[in-house]
Amino acid sequence: MMKNLLRLFALSLLSVGGATSFVNIASAQTARTGFFMETSKFRHQINPALLEDNPYFSIPFLGNVYASTISSHHSDAFIYKVTDRNTGKKSYDTFMNPSVTPTQLYRRLGNKDVSLDVDFSDNIFSIATNGFGGTNLVEINLKSASRLELPNNLFHYAKEPNSFNTYQLNHMALKHQSYLEFGVGHARNIDNHFTVGAKVKGLIGLAYADVEANQLQLQQSGMGWQVSGHTRGTVAVMNTAPTFDKKGRFDGFEELSPGITGWGLAADLGATYEVHGVEGLTVSASLTDLGFINHKKAYALRNDVQRSWSFDGFRKTQQENENMLNEGIEQFKDDLQELLSLHDGGKTTKSSSLKSTLNIGAKYKLPFVKHLNVGLLYSKHLEGDFSLDQFTLGAAWHPIAPIEVGVSTTLVKNKLNFGTMLTVQAPRFQVFVGTDFFSGGFSEDGLLSSRANNINLGFTIPLD
Numbered sequence: 001m002m003k004n005l006l007r008l009f010a011l012s013l014l015s016v017g018g019a020t021s022f023v024n025i026a027s028a029q030t031a032r033t034g035f036f037m038e039t040s041k042f043r044h045q046i047n048p049a050l051l052e053d054n055p056y057f058s059i060p061f062l063g064n065v066y067a068s069t070i071s072s073h074h075s076d077a078f079i080y081k082v083t084d085r086n087t088g089k090k091s092y093d094t095f096m097n098p099s100v101t102p103t104q105l106y107r108r109l110g111n112k113d114v115s116l117d118v119d120f121s122d123n124i125f126s127i128a129t130n131g132f133g134g135t136n137l138v139e140i141n142l143k144s145a146s147r148l149e150l151p152n153n154l155f156h157y158a159k160e161p162n163s164f165n166t167y168q169l170n171h172m173a174l175k176h177q178s179y180l181e182f183g184v185g186h187a188r189n190i191d192n193h194f195t196v197g198a199k200v201k202g203l204i205g206l207a208y209a210d211v212e213a214n215q216l217q218l219q220q221s222g223m224g225w226q227v228s229g230h231t232r233g234t235v236a237v238m239n240t241a242p243t244f245d246k247k248g249r250f251d252g253f254e255e256l257s258p259g260i261t262g263w264g265l266a267a268d269l270g271a272t273y274e275v276h277g278v279e280g281l282t283v284s285a286s287l288t289d290l291g292f293i294n295h296k297k298a299y300a301l302r303n304d305v306q307r308s309w310s311f312d313g314f315r316k317t318q319q320e321n322e323n324m325l326n327e328g329i330e331q332f333k334d335d336l337q338e339l340l341s342l343h344d345g346g347k348t349t350k351s352s353s354l355k356s357t358l359n360i361g362a363k364y365k366l367p368f369v370k371h372l373n374v375g376l377l378y379s380k381h382l383e384g385d386f387s388l389d390q391f392t393l394g395a396a397w398h399p400i401a402p403i404e405v406g407v408s409t410t411l412v413k414n415k416l417n418f419g420t421m422l423t424v425q426a427p428r429f430q431v432f433v434g435t436d437f438f439s440g441g442f443s444e445d446g447l448l449s450s451r452a453n454n455i456n457l458g459f460t461i462p463l464d
Contacts, residue, residue, distance in 0.1 A: 029121045029143070029288075030066055031434045031456035033408040033421040036363060036375050036394035040406075040423065041430065041460050042123070044137065044185065046359050046377075047270035047286035048197030051135050051187040055128045055463035056430075058139075064123035068437075068454035070388070070412055072115045074447070077108040079325070081445040092445075094328035095159065097317040102159050114150040117381075117388060129463060134188025137199070144178035144207075145355045157218065158314035158335075161225075169216040169229075172340075176209040177352060179293055185268070195272045203264035205293045208236040208352060211301070213340055218311065228308040231340045233301035234350045236261040242299050242344070250301050250342040261298065266291025266354055280365035289354040300345030309341045356382045371398035388412070392436070402426060410436050410452075417452050425462065433457040 034040035035047075042064045044051035058064065081090050082099045095105045126139035150172050157167045180203070187197030211233035219226045233250075235242060239259025245251045270286030303309075314335045317328055363375035374395045381388040394408035406421040421434025437452035 029119075029141075030064055031419065031421055031454065032377055032379070032390070032392045032410060032436045033394055033396075033406045033419045033434050034432070034456070035361060035377050035392075036373050036408070037396040037404050037406045037421060037423065038371065038373070038398050039404045039425060039430070040421075040432070041128075041462070042458065044128075044187070044197065044199075045121075046288070046379075047272065047284050047361070048185050048199050048268045048288075049187050049195045049270040049272045049284065049286070051128060051137055051185060051197050052189060052195045053130065053135055053464070055130050055135060056126075057128075057461040057463060058123050058126045059459040059461070060125050061122065062459045063126055064121070064456070064458040066119070066121045066454070066456045068117075068119045068452075070117045070437075070452045072112050072413060072451065073109065074451055076445050076447045077105070079445070079447060080104070092325045093317055094325065094332060095155065096314065096328055096332065097324070105155065105159055109152065109155055111152060113152050114148070114155075116146075116148040118146045120144045123458065132186065132188075134186055137183070137185035137187075139181075139183045139185075141181040141183070142178075143181055144176070146174070146176040149173045161313050162220075165220045167218040169213070169218070172211075172213040172216075174209060174211045176207065177205075177293070177354070178207040179264070180204040180206065181266070183268075193274045193276055197268075197270045199268040201266040201268070201291065203266055203291065203293050203354075205236070205261035205264065205295050206238060208234070208261055208293070208295045208298060208350065210234045210350070210352070211340070211342070216339075221310070223312075225311045225313060226308050227311045227339065227341070231301075231303040231342055232345075233342055234295075234298050234348060235301060236295045236298040236350070239297060242301070244344055248343050249337065250344070251337060259297070262293055262295040262349075264291055264293030264354075270359075280367060282363050284359070284361045284363075286359045287356065288359065289356045291354050291356075292351055293354070294349065294351045296349050298348050298350045300348040301342035302345040303341055303343060311339050311341075358382070369397075371404075372396070396421075406434065408436060412452055415451055417450065421456070428461055430460045430462055431458070432460075 029045040030042040035043055041054060041056045078095050079092055080100045082093050082097050083090050122142045124140040124142060128135055128137045151169050154169055181201050183199045183201035185199035189195050213231040216227060216229035237253055239257040240253045242250055243252050243254055267290050268288040272282055272284040275281040315331055317324055358380045361377040363373050366372045377392040379390045391411040392408050394406060396404060396406040398404040402425050404423045408419040410417045417437040419436035419438055423430060423432040434456050435454055437450055437454050
């Protein structure tokens with residue numbers, strides 16, 4: 001699953017904004033477009049109060065599958081189509097290929113630091129039924145969330161190390177958490193205007209990583225570099241121990257061994273209010289994933305604050321062949337390992353909060369067009385020092401019983417993205433597919449041009 005933690009840095013970095021990414025990853029758990037739709041069965045993932053009077057049974061493992069990447073850069077900032085000088089064939093390689101000029105890299109990279117958020121959620125099982133004065137839910141989900149941050153000048157150093165004798169890399173970070181979630185929920189009407197909902201969730205940890213490097217100073221020394229600063233990390237992968245090379249540096253994990261890393265608890269809270277005096281207007285608010293996991297089977301990785309170590313620098317592509325992209329990623333991973341120089345810190349216990357989300361929304365049923373909704377949804381995702389804001393404007397139309405169509409536009413990282421969702425419902429069967437970030441085209445190198453991509457699909461059996 002995660003043979004090498006530092007490979008996550010390389011794979012994520014070199015897949016930024018693309019159709020696939022470095023790990024399966026959960027700030028979001030369902031497409032935001034579905035929030036505005038009457039037939040969306042999984043709106044309760046955004047606000048548990050929306051579970052009210054929405055009974056269903058999900059097809060195991062296929063009820064609600066969601067995957068998302070949101071990045072600061074397009075993938076073509078790091079992956080380039082190059083020509084093999086021996087065969088004349090075109091293939092992809094990283095920015096470390098000698099045929100990729102520094103000017104090309106810096107033009108696409110710009111001045112921003114690199115960041116990437118990747119989320120994944122799979123509904124393994126869920127059933128919602130009416131009873132006890134409201135609607136009740138039992139569900140099992142697999143969730144995963146990751147975030148990567150790298151400084152812009154890391155890539156200047158990697159590409160043209162001899163431009164300066166000294167480099168300062170202020171901050172690098174990788175956070176990852178995967179877990180199983182066992183939840184029970186209930187939603188009910190309080191009166192004619194208020195609906196409240198809540199979930200309580202037991203969590204089983206599967207994987208965790210928190211790796212950070214601060215104030216790294218690289219000083220040219222002969223043919224190599226001397227590095228000083230502070231690097232540290234905590235990792236846990238099921239029941240699998242990390243491995244270290246002959247110099248004592250972290251270089252991966254033993255063969256994957258089934259197990260759990262720890263336990264935790266979480267809750268979702270939400271409410272909706274049908275505004276008195278404004279027919280058709282409903283406002284809502286929720287807090288989701290308020291909780292933690294205590295990873296008892298974790299391992300510390302560290303490097304003394306005052307210690308300095310040698311680094312040979314990042315290597316350029318050595319061979320041009322059809323596998324050079326994979327080889328380039330592997331090479332970049334190895335060089336990152338050497339740069340961070342993480343050593344064994346022994347076993348440890350680490351408590352980690354979930355990626356909590358505040359959601360505030362409003363939806364209005366237009367009086368002059370039947371079954372046409374418009375609305376707004378604001379979300380703020382929080383995880384320690386990291387935060388991400390999303391604003392969505394959406395509309396949904398349910399012209400006939402079997403079909404509902406939703407459209408949306410979302411502002412994230414100062415970029416507008418367009419999305420859509422379709423639900424098709426037959427007697428005792430519903431299928432839906434949608435995205436909040438519709439990719440409108442490809443770059444000059446044939447890569448997806450969007451910095452944000454997601455997909456949400458599922459199969460359910462309505463019980464109402």
